[in-house]
Amino acid sequence: MQNTRLNNLFDAITRRLGQWFFNPWRRFSLLVISFFFGFFLGSAVVTTSGQTAEWDVVTAGILLVVTEFGSRSFYRHTDLQRRSLWVESLHLLKVGLTYSLFLEAFKLGS
Numbered sequence: 078m079q080n081t082r083l084n085n086l087f088d089a090i091t092r093r094l095g096q097w098f099f100n101p102w103r104r105f106s107l108l109v110i111s112f113f114f115g116f117f118l119g120s121a122v123v124t125t126s127g128q129t130a131e132w133d134v135v136t137a138g139i140l141l142v143v144t145e146f147g148s149r150s151f152y153r154h155t156d157l158q159r160r161s162l163w164v165e166s167l168h169l170l171k172v173g174l175t176y177s178l179f180l181e182a183f184k185l186g187s
Contacts, residue, residue: 115173
C-alpha cells in the first residue's frame with residue numbers, strides 16, 4: 078500500500094490499541110465481555126427466531142456454520158501461545174453462544 082496519511086493514521090491507531098490490550102487485565106476483561114455477548118446473542122437469537130417458529134431450521138443452519146467457522150479459525154494453529162486477541166474473542170463468543178443454546182434447550186425440556 079501507499080504511505081498515505083490515512084494509512085499512517087490507521088497504523089498508529091492499531092499499534093496503540095495493540096499496546097493497550099497488551100495489559101493482561103484489559104485482555105481478560107475483553108474476553109469476558111466477548112463471552113457474555115455470545116451468551117446474550119444466543120438468547121436473543123433463540124427468542125426471536127422461535128417466536129414465529131418459521132425460521133428455526135434456517136437459524137440452526139446459520140448458527141452451525143458460524144460455530145464451525147469459529148472452531149476452525151481457533152483450532153487451525155497448533156501454536157497455543159501465539160493466538161491473536163481476535164481469534165480468542167471469537168472463540169469465547171462461540172462458547173458463550175453454545176452455552177446459551179444449551180441452557181435454552183434445558184429450559185424447554187423442563
